[in-house]
Amino acid sequence: MTAAAAADSRATVDAVYRTESRRVLATLIRLLGDFDLAEEAMHEAFASAVEQWPREGVPANPRAWLVSAGRFRAIDTLRRRARFDASLADLASRIDADSQAAVDSDGVEDDRLRLIFTCCHPALAPEAQVALTLREVCGLTTEEIARAFLTTPSTLAQRIVRAKAKIKSAGIPYEVPSRAELPERLDSVLRVIYLVFNEGYAASSGTSVTRKELSGEAIRLGRLIAELLAEPEVLGLLGLMLLQESRRVARTSPAGELILLENQDRTLWNREQIAEGLALVQRAFASRRLGAFTLQAAIASVHAEAESAAQTDWWRIVGFYDVLAELEPSPVVALNRAVAVAMRDGPHAGLALIDAILADGDLAEYHLAHAARADLCRRMGSTAEARASYQRALALARQEPERQFLQRRLAELP
Amino acid sequence: MKYMLLIYMNEGAMNQAEREQCFGDSTKLCHDLAAQGKFIGAGPLHPVATATSVRIRNGQRLVTSGPFAETHEQLGGYYLIDAKDLDEAIAIAARVPPVSKGTVEIRPVFELAGLPTKT
């Protein structure tokens, strides 16, 4: 074989690693019943590929080849270790006896879905669900995840080790939940995905590159689930993420300053993402089973369709917030609704609502509530009140771009 | 897999009538589980006021009255079950009558080889 051909098949292995490694891992976890053993087996399978493919040619079905190579490697490993721990010999024989049908099963995509449900199991701590999903399903390294969540790799690694130990010894199943359990379990999965998305979308410190990748991963996960399990809320969440992502370029100035929705240059919005998001929202609505993600996506779609803030259909937005507040009452939803009412009926109407929400106390320490109040006072020309509220918001805000934005607004007051 | 379900509840949370109702419902649940081969054992415990704690320090036996730790909810009973996986254990825990007032902690049992079988 020529050097060029060898380099060629090496490139093939790399390409297969990128597209197939997570699928191979998901199937090996099902066959071996153990995350660590599966991960080890997957790496050994790819190592064998690097060695054998240049010599013997790339197999017709690389994924099946890798799964089967990984499985044999795992059986070898278990037999080797069985010299010290007799129970492993039984396990090796059991895996060895698995029918070829189980190995070849074309339900490979089901394996990925199983993996997501296992990683997002509600018996795991929420931060562990996020870390495990990014590590096992998305294949991010511990260092990458740690950087994105502003924590140390060792803390993160420990979190993952602990979660895997719980999966194994507490018997967290590796399966797609039954119909009866699906709503609760899907909820947990969608929450994890949206959390990952928001980590990547919220303008905060941390290297912006990693952050953007997180949103990309969340959208990829959303697409995967939408493909395998087209529940309305899955479509709603994917639509919501795409509609928010479509504004990414427009929401910060080249200097990194935050630009509010009403001031964004709408020609910068990504039309392709908007079209896809709108279609998803429509499909979710067609089911007539409206969930919180679908409603938020519907609100985002009204913005996406408007030529400017002034031309936005605020009646429809307030209407969606009404349904959302009914479905999932929360002070934050009430606050967003108040802002929409201010846009529809004028700042006085919104201010009365915001003051009532602040008086309830839940959002007294929430900087965006004070920032929203300040904005309405500014529009009404109540400069002193606006200043007091901007200052209160500034005292509570922690993210740098938001602080800069509030400082700018304060400076602009007459 | 075997799981221990530990039932924590404020001992004052139920009156006598509710307690009797709870015992009746629990007994029924145990029979349901037994019919499915998932029951190993279960039992309410006498109140923590009857607890005794034993420690050995420097070879000396220290016996004190009361539980290991004071908590605002107390261990009031246990179930030992044989379930397919954690999801099944959770489903059973959610059917234990006191779960709506207290907390059920699910602990996977470490299967230690060589223990005596039931006498």
Added chain:
Amino acid sequence: MKFMLLCYDDEQAWQKAGQAALASAMQEAVSLCHEIAAKGQYLTASPLHPVATATSVRVRDGKRLLTDGPFAETREQLGGFYLIDVPTLDDAIAIAARHPGAPLGTVEIRPVLELAGLPERP
């Protein structure tokens, strides 16, 4: 009388003591069980996986709430239990004192309320 012996240990203390110490303590506990079984006092016993594997379940307003971890964070953690049938509390204390974890932790003895009508142990 039936008693539940709840064995609380500091998991980290065992970690420091090492794998060999833990394995030998487990063997000691197995022998203790056989000894009480010979006297007809043994019902069941078992170690539990570490508290990191615990899941807590609550039901409020008909909704199931799951949390990762034990009911309460304590300095020592429930690491195992014995269920025994002995004539008096003193017999239970004597067995508790022989639990290999007693020097490192606490054994809490709780009398079991004998509820009529429970199914037979399998």
